[in-house]
Amino acid sequence: MGKILRSYLFWTYERGSFHYDVMVTLILAFIFLTPHFWNYGDHPQQEKLAAGNVLVKIAGPGSYVYEIPAAAVHQDQAPLDGQLQQEIQSVSGAVVLDRYLAVKESRGKITAYRVWAHR
Missing domain, CATH: 3.30.1660 (Dodecin subunit-like)
Known part of the structure; x- marks a missing residue:
């Protein structure tokens, strides 16, 4: 088990192998699923207008x-x-x-x- 974890950490698996696909899937899951559970604090700002701007x-x-x-x-x-x-x-x-x-x-x-x- 330690060898597998070390290989995942140093990304030593060949492209297209099962473990490589697992690593890519975990990364994509992190990217697309964490915004639903974690507030990153980045929200659109309201437009700030100068006194004469409409x-x-x-x-x-x-x-x-x-x-x-x-x-x-x-x-x-x-x-x-x-x-x-x-x-x-x-x-x-x-x-x-x-x-x-x-x-x-x-x-x-x-x-x-x-x-x-x-x-």
């Missing part, structure tokens, strides 16, 4: 989702939907707002507004 995503034919940073909108001035409409029109022209949602961070601070609109 992120536009296509949601369907003639339908778009806009993400507007909260710094671009001033709560104490004109109505919120009017300000969002103005920000969007500066990027993509005349659109009709369907709805909007405030995007908040974990502590409850509004970081952006997500707006669904169509032409």
Whole structure:
């Protein structure tokens, strides 16, 4: 048994042999199965927008989702939907707002507004 383990450790088996196939199978199993059981901590990051940037995503034919940073909108001035409409029109022209949602961070601070609109 010790000889087999030593051969596995130093990878001395010929390609195509039974033990070689077992080693390759174990490696592939490790690569594809461990992410389901082990959290590696790598998650996609959210887009961080500067104050003047508007992120536009296509949601369907003639339908778009806009993400507007909260710094671009001033709560104490004109109505919120009017300000969002103005920000969007500066990027993509005349659109009709369907709805909007405030995007908040974990502590409850509004970081952006997500707006669904169509032409």
